[in-house]
Amino acid sequence: MAKWILLIVALLVLGHVPSGSTEFKRCWNGQGACRTYCTRQEKFIHLCPDASLCCLSYSLKASPHSRAGGV
Incomplete structure (x- = not known):
């Protein structure tokens, strides 16, 4: 019985x-x-607002118009 309780707690x-x-x-x-x-x-x-980096995939093009909508 103790083994079952130990197993349940571990899971x-x-x-x-x-x-x-x-x-x-x-x-x-x-x-x-x-x-x-x-x-x-x-x-x-x-x-970003919390001073972390905004990372964009190389496959996406960063256009100046994309940034205006939100940060």
């Missing part, structure tokens, strides 16, 4: 998902992501 601890969103904040009209560091497939565009 509950390992299966815990932290509360809150694990996705990065979006920037550049939802095309970029606010991160501490950009990945190798991304380029730095501008700073």
